Amino acid sequence: MIILESTVFTVIVDILKFIIPSIIVFSATYIMMRQFLEEDYKKKLLEIKEKNTGVITPLKLQAYERFTILLERIAPENMVVRLSQPRQTAAELRQLIIRNVAEEFNHNISQQIYISTQGWELINLIKEQILNIVDISYKKLDENAKGADLGKAIINELMSNEIHPTRSGIEFLKKEIALVM
Numbered sequence: 001m002i003i004l005e006s007t008v009f010t011v012i013v014d015i016l017k018f019i020i021p022s023i024i025v026f027s028a029t030y031i032m033m034r035q036f037l038e039e040d041y042k043k044k045l046l047e048i049k050e051k052n053t054g055v056i057t058p059l060k061l062q063a064y065e066r067f068t069i070l071l072e073r074i075a076p077e078n079m080v081v082r083l084s085q086p087r088q089t090a091a092e093l094r095q096l097i098i099r100n101v102a103e104e105f106n107h108n109i110s111q112q113i114y115i116s117t118q119g120w121e122l123i124n125l126i127k128e129q130i131l132n133i134v135d136i137s138y139k140k141l142d143e144n145a146k147g148a149d150l151g152k153a154i155i156n157e158l159m160s161n162e163i164h165p166t167r168s169g170i171e172f173l174k175k176e177i178a179l180v181m
Helices: 002-073 076-083 090-107 109-114 117-139 147-160 165-180
Strands: none
Touching: 002 076, 002 090, 002 109, 002 117, 002 165, 076 090, 076 117, 076 147, 090 109, 090 117, 090 147, 117 147, 117 165
16 A cells, blocks of 8 residues: 555656646746737837828828818908908808808818817817807898908907917917927
């Protein structure tokens, strides 16, 4: 019985002599392979980001350019000059301005993915401010007013505001693009 127990003990010890070094080698190999794969993954991710930066940076710049153009085109004083026509009523000019703002905005709406959330919210706010300026100016006029009267009222309303909506928006975009670059 003692011999049997001694033999079993010897067999177990012999097995452990092989298993323990195998476990140690396997663990070390596993840890090294995992680290290698993680480093390789990080390296490939960095390469992808670098490639994307080469593609996305020009798209971001283009988006900022397009939003700057949008703000210039929907600046109330620019729309008054561009959209005013002889013998036009104030109501007609108002509708043209509202339509122009909507068209310009909708034309550039897809560019929002390339600017910050704050930048996009600012563009929306400026659009609403401009429409509000047009409505306030229109409501101050009598119903027989001409387009030229509305144009003057819009310019006067802009002058009474301390902050010009489109100029402040363009300044914000300039500062934001400086951060991106």
